[in-house]
Amino acid sequence: RKEVEQDPGPFNVPEGATVAFNCTYSNSASQSFFWYRQDCRKEPKLLMSVYSSGNEDGRFTAQLNRASQYISLLIRDSKLSDSATYLCVVNSGFQKLVFGTGTRLLVSP
Amino acid sequence: EAGVAQSPRYKIIEKRQSVAFWCNPISGHATLYWYQQILGQGPKLLIQFQNNGVVDDSQLPKDRFSAERLKGVDSTLKIQPAKLEDSAVYLCASSLRGYNRDPYEQYFGPGTRLTVT
Numbered sequence: 479r480k481e482v483e484q485d486p487g488p489f490n491v492p493e494g495a496t497v498a499f500n501c502t503y504s505n506s507a508s509q510s511f512f513w514y515r516q517d518c519r520k521e522p523k524l525l526m527s528v529y530s531s532g533n534e535d536g537r538f539t540a541q542l543n544r545a546s547q548y549i550s551l552l553i554r555d556s557k558l559s560d561s562a563t564y565l566c567v568v569n570s571g572f573q574k575l576v577f578g579t580g581t582r583l584l585v586s587p
Numbered sequence: 588e589a590g591v592a593q594s595p596r597y598k599i600i601e602k603r604q605s606v607a608f609w610c611n612p613i614s615g616h617a618t619l620y621w622y623q624q625i626l627g628q629g630p631k632l633l634i635q636f637q638n639n640g641v642v643d644d645s646q647l648p649k650d651r652f653s654a655e656r657l658k659g660v661d662s663t664l665k666i667q668p669a670k671l672e673d674s675a676v677y678l679c680a681s682s683l684r685g686y687n688r689d690p691y692e693q694y695f696g697p698g699t700r701l702t703v704t
Contacts, residue, residue, distance in 0.1 A: 512692075521698055522630065
């Protein structure tokens with residue numbers, strides 16, 4: 479079983495739609511969780527951290543469910559510029575990050 | 588603030604040849620990482636340095652891959668000899684331990700796209 483699992487997609491949504499991605503992780507001792515964004519042929523960049531209480535940054539909301547070991551990312555009012563691959567990332571200890579395969583999002587006009 | 592620098596950006600070699608990649612992390616970042624990202628997959632950690640010491644190299648294929656970080660700043664990753672399955676993007680990242688809002692945030696360089704023919 480992979481340490482971090484994501485649906486690779488692609489998720490095709492129209493502008494203005496709400497879309498949600500889930501990710502599961504296998505290491506119950508994991509302490510930190512993140513969503514990174516990766517544009518085509520570019521490097522990954524931190525989108526947001528995921529806290530136990532959940533957190534929101536504009537149109538983006540991230541939530542953590544430790545009991546079920548999953549992380550979610552919700553994007554409201556999708557923009558064309560949101561088209562990218564969203565990587566679920568788990569800190570497995572001592573600053574070591576484990577990346578999922580990514581979920582590809584395509585937002586169309 | 589300058590970001591993580593990597594070179595070359597692209598490299599095409601034949602199998603069994605050797606290749607080396609260079610990385611210069613963000614100034615002051617103690618931790619440096621090399622990742623391999625195969626098309627359609629997430630980045631996979633190859634090696635992690637804390638200053639000039641190796642923290643984790645459990646996924647580095649040591650029979651052909653080597654890396655060093657002399658003086659705790661720049662780093663080089665070498666493949667010798669290359670195989671077809673080494674075709675990937677090699678990403679370097681760095682992080683500043685414990686001082687910013689997200690101590691585990693990693694800043695990535697643009698990567699080196701390697702094609703082995």
